[in-house]
Amino acid sequence: MTSKSSDKILKRMMDLHPKVIDLTLDRVLKLLDALNNPHKKLPPVIHIAGTNGKGSTLSMIRSGLESAGKSVHTYTSPHLIRFNERIRLAGKLITEDELSSLLDECYEANSGEEITYFEITTCAAILAMSRQEANYTLLEVGLGGRLDATNVVERPELAVITPISLDHEQFLGNSIEKISLEKAGIIKKNTPVVVSSQNEKAFEVIEKKARALSAPIYAHGNQWLAWEERGRLVYQDDRGLLDIPYPSLKGDHQIINAGCALQALRLLENGKLKNFEEVMGKVHWPARMxxxxxxxxxxxxxxxxxxxxxxxxxxxxxxxxxxxxxxxxxxxxxxxxxxxxxxxxxxxxxxxxxxxxxxxxxxxxxxxxxxxxxxxxxxxxxxxxxxxxxxxxxxxxxxxxxxxxxxxxxxxxxxxxxxxxxxxxxxxx
Incomplete structure (x- = not known):
């Protein structure tokens, strides 16, 4: 296939729905069913929602897992240069041939039904990740959470909610409370949720949702803290204190993102993951300062x-x-x-x-x-x-x-x- 094969298929996919965004899970679940339900065959999923810091936090979790010897699938959006940036299979960018084949398969399985570009490409990513072994799958929400195409995983290993603020009000609502309720839609029954620094209104919504679903909550300021001291990152939770290299990603907000990632990593595998702390000083995520x-x-x-x-x-x-x-x-x-x-x-x-x-x-x-x-x-x-x-x-x-x-x-x-x-x-x- 030529290097432009996936671009041609992606262009066709843009015409499958009159709207760029139309939040619902019905079309996604229908296509996944036609594909033999790959969302039920993924390696353990860490699902990440929020307004700011989703990509940075995901990249830190990924780096920590890989440093601990784990193989990781990732799905992020949007891409910066090429679509294949969105999908990593066991740490490696999906190849052009793999991507073109998967997109074609999803396009055919959809049989011309209305479906948005993000929905059908998310199905392609899920299909790809279901067919290759890995220890973990990291899914970044595209928009909101409750009705986002990634929110088809019935029982993730962990949910993560990064800082919430006003954005995409035309789709998610014009208040922090409404937006937070959409983001909190990724919380599942009895599934731990790591919560980054939030304003009071956002946290109240998230906490209420977590309690209703008996989901253990690990929140910044309560169960964990992260701060800068002497040019290093200091992190503390009930298991103790870490003094590690300052995040390589620039900006004070990356301290909280790193703390959120560390809390997630320390919850996995009953706290038995090793050798992931030092990697925070080596993480790279393009176009973030x-x-x-x-x-x-x-x-x-x-x-x-x-x-x-x-x-x-x-x-x-x-x-x-x-x-x-x-x-x-x-x-x-x-x-x-x-x-x-x-x-x-x-x-x-x-x-x-x-x-x-x-x-x-x-x-x-x-x-x-x-x-x-x-x-x-x-x-x-x-x-x-x-x-x-x-x-x-x-x-x-x-x-x-x-x-x-x-x-x-x-x-x-x-x-x-x-x-x-x-x-x-x-x-x-």
Whole structure:
């Protein structure tokens, strides 16, 4: 098969449903039944929901399990450059031939029925993971939890809920309580749930759901704690205290993500997993406060410090601002592109104190992109000097003429982040 076989099938799948998102489990369960119920044949599942930190926490759990000698399947979304990033089988990215064959099989089994792109591709991922041996399966929720296509596993080994904040309100509800109820939908009867740092309203919803299902709860601030001390990560639960290397992923929020991952790992196999703690200092997850090095974009401005982050909601804006505030002073620029469904003002407001100038751009090849003009206008509204640029490259050229040794944060969307990594000729392995 050619390298474009899966792309052609994925394009066909986009036309199977008039909506991009239509939350229900009926279509997924029907297709899985036609595929002989692969969701009932997966290795033990760790199911991860939340607004921010799902991918980072998953990558830490995966690294910890692999360091302990376990083989791990993973399913994440969205992808940054190529679709096959979403599916790892026993640690390795699914091959083009495997992916094309699975997508074709699912397409045929669906028999032209209405089904969303995410639903049918999730079925393909589940089918792939059911056919190869591994010790664990890590499933990242796509949107919400209760009606997400990944929520077909009847009895996961563990549920994990990362920090919850406002996002995707048009699908999940316009309050923290409503959104939290959707996220808590991954909790299953008698299944332990690890809960990251939450605001009070979110935690109350999660705790109520867990109690109703007799699901043991392991919550930040109650059953476990994580903090930074002397440049290291300190973690504590009822089994004792760990003093380990600081997370390699940048930002103070990664301390909590690492703590959440550690609690999950310490619950597995009756606490008998070994040799996973030190790996927190070696985890990599692209487009999460990622410093771009030794690539195409660095050639535009050799003296610049270039960061990339795909966060797109107010909590992500706060996390980026907190990280920038701890860096040494430099002229600081943002190149920002966002979807028209996002809270642009909420994302940009925390950045006002850290950004000297912002360039608003449209996200290339993205139907739902906000225009650079609109992004720039919103930046002006929150007090950030801003301008419009036609592209990332054009913005970099302007910055080169305006400042020596600048710091640049490219932000606002994982779709923009994927475009930037492709420009940078970055390879995800």
């Amino acid at each position: 990622q410093k771009l090095k030794d690539g195409v974009l660095n050639k535009y401005l050799p003296s610049a410090e270039i960061w990339l982050d795909g966060g797109h909601n107010p909590a992500a804006g706060e996390a980026i601002a907190a990280h920038l505030s701890k860096l040494s002073p430099r002229p600081t620029y943002a190149i920002c592109g966002m979807l028209n469904t996002k809270d642009v003002k909420g994302f940009l407001t925390p950045l006002e104190a850290q950004i000297d100038k912002l360039f608003g751009i449209s996200i290339p090849d993205e139907t739902n992109t906000l225009s650079g003009k609109e992004t720039s206008k919103e930046a002006n509204c929150v007090g950030i000097e801003s301008s419009i640029s036609n592209s990332v490259e054009a913005a970099l050229k302007i910055i080169k003429n305006e400042a020596k040794n600048p710091r640049i944060i490219i932000c606002g969307s994982l779709y923009l982040a994927g475009h930037v990594l492709k420009l940078h000729e970055y390879e995800i392995k």
